[in-house]
Amino acid sequence: MADTTTTNYSYTKPEVGASSDTWGTKLNTNWDDLDTDLKTVSDSVVAKIWATITVSGGAPTITADAGVVSVTDLGVGWFAIYYDTARSDTNYSITGNVNNSGIVGFPNNATTYSEIYTYNSSGTLTDPSRLFIITAGSN
Amino acid sequence: MSKVITYLHSSGNTAVVIPSPNTSLSIEEVAAKSVPAGVDYTIIDEASLPNDRVFRGAWKVSGSRVVEDVAKVKEIAHGYRRQHRSALFSPYDQIIAAQVPNGNPQAAEQAREQIRANDAAVQTSINNAATVAEVRAALVGYGAI
Numbered sequence: 001m002a003d004t005t006t007t008n009y010s011y012t013k014p015e016v017g018a019s020s021d022t023w024g025t026k027l028n029t030n031w032d033d034l035d036t037d038l039k040t041v042s043d044s045v046v047a048k049i050w051a052t053i054t055v056s057g058g059a060p061t062i063t064a065d066a067g068v069v070s071v072t073d074l075g076v077g078w079f080a081i082y083y084d085t086a087r088s089d090t091n092y093s094i095t096g097n098v099n100n101s102g103i104v105g106f107p108n109n110a111t112t113y114s115e116i117y118t119y120n121s122s123g124t125l126t127d128p129s130r131l132f133i134i135t136a137g138s139n
Numbered sequence: 140m141s142k143v144i145t146y147l148h149s150s151g152n153t154a155v156v157i158p159s160p161n162t163s164l165s166i167e168e169v170a171a172k173s174v175p176a177g178v179d180y181t182i183i184d185e186a187s188l189p190n191d192r193v194f195r196g197a198w199k200v201s202g203s204r205v206v207e208d209v210a211k212v213k214e215i216a217h218g219y220r221r222q223h224r225s226a227l228f229s230p231y232d233q234i235i236a237a238q239v240p241n242g243n244p245q246a247a248e249q250a251r252e253q254i255r256a257n258d259a260a261v262q263t264s265i266n267n268a269a270t271v272a273e274v275r276a277a278l279v280g281y282g283a284i
């Protein structure tokens with residue numbers, strides 16, 4: 001029986017009882033290929049980060065997962081979420097939802113933060129009573 | 140007592156950085172990640188911020204507190220006043236502009252005159268106010284906030 005390969009990534013499975021002088025090279029090649037493939041997969045993992053901003057009184061209150069280091073109140077209807085670890089690029093998605101019929105905009109997304117505008121139905125910057133933000137993209 | 144970080148944003152607004160409750164970083168480490176490089180900042184107690192956001196655009200750092208700048212408060216207050224005046228005018232504007240049959244445009248014009256007079260009085264009160272509390276009282280009395 002000749003060497004065979006695995007189903008998904010075609011790693012070499014040396015024929016049992018054969019490859020007496022080549023099995024080490026074949027297995028090392030498998031490990032190198034596996035290392036490369038794992039790196040590719042981990043880089044493409046979608047990392048989600050979320051935060052909730054509640055505005056009542058003076059300073060907003062926030063809840064967030066460990067991916068958020070802070071929220072900056074930049075003015076009425078204007079906030080920025082700062083990430084604990086900088087993203088590798090700005091090609092991440094960000095969505096928001098406010099519970100008082102507002103509109104959410106994202107004027108500036110960087111690797112370390114995202115800015116958020118919240119408007120009322122007339123298009124005026126307005127504080128949300130509660131804003132939920134979630135970002136998703138590669139780290 | 141919770142700490143927040145304040146700094147002057149390039150927009151002219153006073154920014155307030157609120158650390159995430161889940162962060163393991165110190166307040167200084169949060170500042171390093173959240174305040175633009177080279178910008179001075181102040182760490183203050185969250186309790187020293189104003190109690191509401193009616194005059195959010197007038198916030199400024201003064202020592203270890205964030206206070207409301209009276210001149211900016213007046214600018215913002217006039218915005219509230221004008222917005223409220225427009226709302227009060229609106230039904231009478233429609234009667235006059237549309238020439239609604241039996242709409243009594245003379246009465247509508249009289250009502251508009253009264254609104255103008257009341258608004259002028261509030262405008263004067265705001266301009267003459269010496270404190271934020273006086274500005275706020277004028278707006279509350281007018282029904283604008």
